[in-house]
Amino acid sequence: MTEKSCGVLDEEEFYKCCRLLLQQSEQLRDGWSWEAVQGSEGYLKKTALRPVPAPQREEESGSHPQMHSTCNPSPQPPQEEQPVCVASSDPSSSSDELEDEDDNSCWVAENIGLMFQFEYHILYSCSYAVPVLYFRAFTLEGRSLTLGEVWSCVHPNFRICLQSCPLNAISQQEHPLLGQPFFVFHPCRTEDFMKPMLQAAQDQHRTVNYVLSWLSVVGPVVGLDVSLNYSLERLPGAPPCSPRQH
Amino acid sequence: MASDISEASSSTADLKLQFAPFSSALEAGFWHQLTQKKLNDYRLDESPKCIKGYYYNGDPVGLPTRLTLEFSAFDVDGPTPARCCPAVGTLYNTNTLDAFKNTDKKALLEKEAAEIWDAIQSGAALKNPSILCRFILLTFADLKKYHFYYWFCFPALCFPEGIKVVQEPVVLDQVFSAKQIAALREAYDGLCVSRGTTAVPYFLMKYSDDAVHMAPLEDWEAFFTDTKKVTVGVYDPCTLSQHPGWPLRNLLVLLATQWGSKLDVVEVLCFRDRTLQGSRSIQHSLVFRVKLPELPSSSVCPKSVGWEKNPKGALGPRMVNLSECMDPKRLAESSVDLNLKLMRWRLVPSLDLDKVVNTKCLLLGAGTLGCNVARTLMGWGVRRITFVDNAKISYSNPVRQPLYEFEDCLGGGKSKALAAVDRLTKIFPGVNAEGFNMSIPMPGHPVNFSQATLSQAQKDVEQLEKLISEHDVVFLLMDTRESRWLPTVIAASKRKLVVNAALGFDTFVVMRHGLKRPPNSQTVSTESDSSPSCSSASSSSSTPAGSAPRVPGSSLFSNIPGHKLGCYFCNDVVAPGDSTRDRTLDQQCTVSRPGLAMIAGALAVELMVSILQHTEGGYAVASSSDDRMNEPPTSLGLVPHQIRGFLSRFDNVLPASLAFDKCTACSPIVLDHYEREGFSFLSKVFNSSHSFLEDLTGLTLLHQETQAAEIWDMSDDDSI
Ligand SMILES: [Zn+2]
Numbered sequence: 001m002t003e004k005s006c007g008v009l010d011e012e013e014f015y016k017c018c019r020l021l022l023q024q025s026e027q028l029r030d031g032w033s034w035e036a037v038q039g040s041e042g043y044l045k046k047t048a049l050r051p052v053p054a055p056q057r058e059e060e061s062g063s064h065p066q067m068h069s070t071c072n073p074s075p076q077p078p079q080e081e082q083p084v085c086v087a088s089s090d091p092s093s094s095s096d097e098l099e100d101e102d103d104n105s106c107w108v109a110e111n112i113g114l115m116f117q118f119e120y121h122i123l124y125s126c127s128y129a130v131p132v133l134y135f136r137a138f139t140l141e142g143r144s145l146t147l148g149e150v151w152s153c154v155h156p157n158f159r160i161c162l163q164s165c166p167l168n169a170i171s172q173q174e175h176p177l178l179g180q181p182f183f184v185f186h187p188c189r190t191e192d193f194m195k196p197m198l199q200a201a202q203d204q205h206r207t208v209n210y211v212l213s214w215l216s217v218v219g220p221v222v223g224l225d226v227s228l229n230y231s232l233e234r235l236p237g238a239p240p241c242s243p244r245q246h
Numbered sequence: 247m248a249s250d251i252s253e254a255s256s257s258t259a260d261l262k263l264q265f266a267p268f269s270s271a272l273e274a275g276f277w278h279q280l281t282q283k284k285l286n287d288y289r290l291d292e293s294p295k296c297i298k299g300y301y302y303n304g305d306p307v308g309l310p311t312r313l314t315l316e317f318s319a320f321d322v323d324g325p326t327p328a329r330c331c332p333a334v335g336t337l338y339n340t341n342t343l344d345a346f347k348n349t350d351k352k353a354l355l356e357k358e359a360a361e362i363w364d365a366i367q368s369g370a371a372l373k374n375p376s377i378l379c380r381f382i383l384l385t386f387a388d389l390k391k392y393h394f395y396y397w398f399c400f401p402a403l404c405f406p407e408g409i410k411v412v413q414e415p416v417v418l419d420q421v422f423s424a425k426q427i428a429a430l431r432e433a434y435d436g437l438c439v440s441r442g443t444t445a446v447p448y449f450l451m452k453y454s455d456d457a458v459h460m461a462p463l464e465d466w467e468a469f470f471t472d473t474k475k476v477t478v479g480v481y482d483p484c485t486l487s488q489h490p491g492w493p494l495r496n497l498l499v500l501l502a503t504q505w506g507s508k509l510d511v512v513e514v515l516c517f518r519d520r521t522l523q524g525s526r527s528i529q530h531s532l533v534f535r536v537k538l539p540e541l542p543s544s545s546v547c548p549k550s551v552g553w554e555k556n557p558k559g560a561l562g563p564r565m566v567n568l569s570e571c572m573d574p575k576r577l578a579e580s581s582v583d584l585n586l587k588l589m590r591w592r593l594v595p596s597l598d599l600d601k602v603v604n605t606k607c608l609l610l611g612a613g614t615l616g617c618n619v620a621r622t623l624m625g626w627g628v629r630r631i632t633f634v635d636n637a638k639i640s641y642s643n644p645v646r647q648p649l650y651e652f653e654d655c656l657g658g659g660k661s662k663a664l665a666a667v668d669r670l671t672k673i674f675p676g677v678n679a680e681g682f683n684m685s686i687p688m689p690g691h692p693v694n695f696s697q698a699t700l701s702q703a704q705k706d707v708e709q710l711e712k713l714i715s716e717h718d719v720v721f722l723l724m725d726t727r728e729s730r731w732l733p734t735v736i737a738a739s740k741r742k743l744v745v746n747a748a749l750g751f752d753t754f755v756v757m758r759h760g761l762k763r764p765p766n767s768q769t770v771s772t773e774s775d776s777s778p779s780c781s782s783a784s785s786s787s788s789t790p791a792g793s794a795p796r797v798p799g800s801s802l803f804s805n806i807p808g809h810k811l812g813c814y815f816c817n818d819v820v821a822p823g824d825s826t827r828d829r830t831l832d833q834q835c836t837v838s839r840p841g842l843a844m845i846a847g848a849l850a851v852e853l854m855v856s857i858l859q860h861t862e863g864g865y866a867v868a869s870s871s872d873d874r875m876n877e878p879p880t881s882l883g884l885v886p887h888q889i890r891g892f893l894s895r896f897d898n899v900l901p902a903s904l905a906f907d908k909c910t911a912c913s914p915i916v917l918d919h920y921e922r923e924g925f926s927f928l929s930k931v932f933n934s935s936h937s938f939l940e941d942l943t944g945l946t947l948l949h950q951e952t953q954a955a956e957i958w959d960m961s962d963d964d965s966i
Pocket residue numbers: 812813814815816817905906909910911912913
């Protein structure tokens with residue numbers, strides 16, 4: 001929560017904004033959680049599952065049928081008899097000892113390639129004094145996606161937006177708390193686009209959750225939508241005011 | 247309400263209950279953490295380890311029923327995500343692929359099933375029902391290739407005859423009133439609060455028209471005073487409308503074992519609880535009834551199933567290749583690429599990075615200029631960099647040549663070409679660098695001392711021809727003028743882009759050579775190019791290659807297309823090899839101001855990049871200093887012919903000059919002789935004095951005519 005319009009927020013404010021966001025998220029059940037890391041640090045985290053966009057579907061899933069459910073034993077999936085091949089060497093050679101007779105499970109065609117898991121983290125950047133969005137996406141097997149694959153999942157409009165909007169500074173970095181590679185929105189422009197938003201809010205005597213307002217701008221670029229309910233709930237009776245600035 | 251259910255049951259006489267199996271879902275962080283554990287904790291320890299996953303009953307329709315493992319899976323006592331149910335599992339991480347293959351999967355399953363069975367029989371599962379949702383994970387981590395083999399098993403005990411559905415599944419709001427649904431939600435939330443958790447995997451339920459009561463499994467005896475009507479609730483991760491998820495399966499075995507003798511029909515609530523756009527709903531939960539079957543024996547563990555099918559639908563393991571996100575070398579590559587893309591996204595949207603990154607660069611010379619050019623090329627993400635140099639690293643080199651260190655000078659010094667490759671690879675393993683420790687034959691430097699020297703020279707020429715053919719851009723970065731002649735001729739003949747950099751004490755020239763038109767199109771046009779060389783902007787007399795007297799009649803030229811531009815030798819009216827006249831200039835390289843090589847090396851690469859961004863590449867019209875105010879021809883700006891820098895004035899000019907028809911390197915007569923006679927022509931050049939080339943091109947004649955012009959030219963300089 002900040003009344004400043006200078007475009008940045010200090011660390012204490014950041015945590016305060018996060019706590020408020022979490023309280024609302026708990027109400028809205030949209031999955032934000034606080035991940036504490038040794039010491040006092042931590043970050044906001046959210047995961048989401050998203051269907052693989054159609055053009056990528058074929059590459060990802062090969063010729064596998066799309067997700068549907070059939071029931072044993074009547075229609076046996078045709079692939080059942082095929083030998084399993086994992087890489088060049090086949091570690092499954094001993095699996096023939098396993099019986100594949102389970103009349104009591106319904107066979108759900110494999111959809112491993114048809115869903116991507118997204119992981120979003122919000123951290124505080126001391127050097128820029130702004131929140132930073134880290135994200136990565138992966139298959140259900142845990143294979144991380146390239147940025148191109150990530151974007152192909154995002155609504156096509158945003159891809160156009162990405163060419164022109166000032167937020168498209170995405171690079172790859174080690175997560176400062178986890179030490180694993182993540183994509184990150186470079187925070188160098190954050191202050192610039194936050195400043196007018198905060199100024200507008202101040203002029204209208206609205207209180208603004210910096211993290212929430214910021215998230216509503218950067219989130220959609222990588223498929224992370226912020227529910228309008230956040231702003232509705234904060235201002236009961238007030239006209240819905242979307243902080244989106246696209 | 248419940249009576250509605252039983253009336254519809256007649257048609258379901260033979261329907262057997264079928265469960266939707268879990269799909270394993272691994273987060274990227276899980277594999278990172280497994281790698282850390284394997285490297286730091288487990289090492290060669292193959293003993294089973296306890297891990298934790300979770301499942302969720304709030305997914306929108308269409309999502310697979312997942313059991314998710316994230317990076318925190320190894321922290322069994324850690325928190326479970328809110329409103330998710332934990333599932334505890336056993337990790338078997340083998341040390342070899344063979345061990346992975348040869349692990350007795352059936353035995354693993356039976357061992358786990360026996361433990362579940364024990365807990366069911368002893369009643370321990372009532373107190374701790376999460377044991378009903380255990381899993382096995384068999385893994386092999388190939389940390390050399392970053393390939394991870396894995397196979398999940400979700401053990402389920404089986405009723406041999408299956409489970410008869412008495413009442414088919416219907417969604418909750420078909421059988422419960424809005425009031426009952428609200429009461430159910432409240433009762434579940436109350437149960438969560440009383441259990442101090444946000445999700446309860448299994449619960450008992452009683453309901454009337456206006457009230458719902460819930461209790462944990464262990465309270466069975468107190469909760470169900472009579473067993474005529476028993477409803478059990480299961481936190482159900484499945485989203486299918488006709489099937490319950492896996493967690494119900496072992497619960498039914500538990501019920502049959504504990505109360506089978508008293509129970510005939512059990513009502514099941516598959517509790518599904520999702521929130522969309524801030525509004526929570528449970529009315530899509532499923533309700534159905536099953537006839538609880540008898541188990542054949544109360545002491546023998548029932549048959550069990552549960553190994554997960556792979557994407558092909560067959561029982562088999564999976565493999566995921568994570569080299570892209572784990573191999574440090576691959577990570578460095580993608581980070582470098584992304585960093586460059588950042589420049590494109592933010593500043594130069596039309597930048598064609600692929601053109602730059604995929605350009606194959608041949609660096610002739612791995613000294614001060616070569617080192618700086620290589621580093622700048624790396625900065626641009628260029629992957630293919632080849633060095634040619636015959637020198638060894640000496641003690642004076644490392645301070646000026648940023649690819650070498652003191653150690654490289656010891657023991658006589660390493661070969662520059664090879665040491666440069668080693669260093670590039672250390673800086674960025676993704677580079678595809680190669681080094682050739684070889685000499686470049688030079689005019690006026692005879693190679694005919696013996697048959698051996700002659701055939702060595704022939705080999706060197708062939709090697710150089712091959713290298714130039716294999717690359718897209720040739721950088722001339724040597725410290726002698728003569729050594730630039732042969733590559734200039736070969737590259738001109740092969741129509742390769744040449745970027746040339748040469749240093750004086752405080753002046754430099756960076757230039758692109760004119761790119762001759764493809765051979766077949768170059769018919770009559772050369773006639774019109776016969777105007778003498780010119781330089782649109784003048785330079786101080788200490789500039790290399792620009793120091794030669796200019797020809798009378800030179801004037802300001804603009805808009806010279808790339809194919810008419812001159813080469814390094816076009817401005818010279820003496821052939822290379824004339825050591826007495828030019829040696830002093832070339833030798834100045836070693837005494838140039840230290841910053842000069844960095845400036846010129848960087849400019850050479852930036853010039854190449856700008857040329858590549860021009861739609862016409864090397865044929866692009868030369869920009870001049872006058873164009874600095876105009877609309878630039880590329881997204882990166884101007885594409886000059888030459889950049890001449892004067893460090894004393896901290897100034898650069900952008901002259902452009904025409905190809906000289908009597909040029910000793912790029913004139914048609916020289917190229918024609920080279921193309922027709924090959925090495926025999928070249929060896930004549932090497933073995934003869936400079937007059938051979940001057941005679942061939944007609945320079946000798948010109949020389950005599952213009953002896954007097956030198957003075958005139960000097961005065962021309964002063965006017966600028
Ligand atoms: Zn020339």
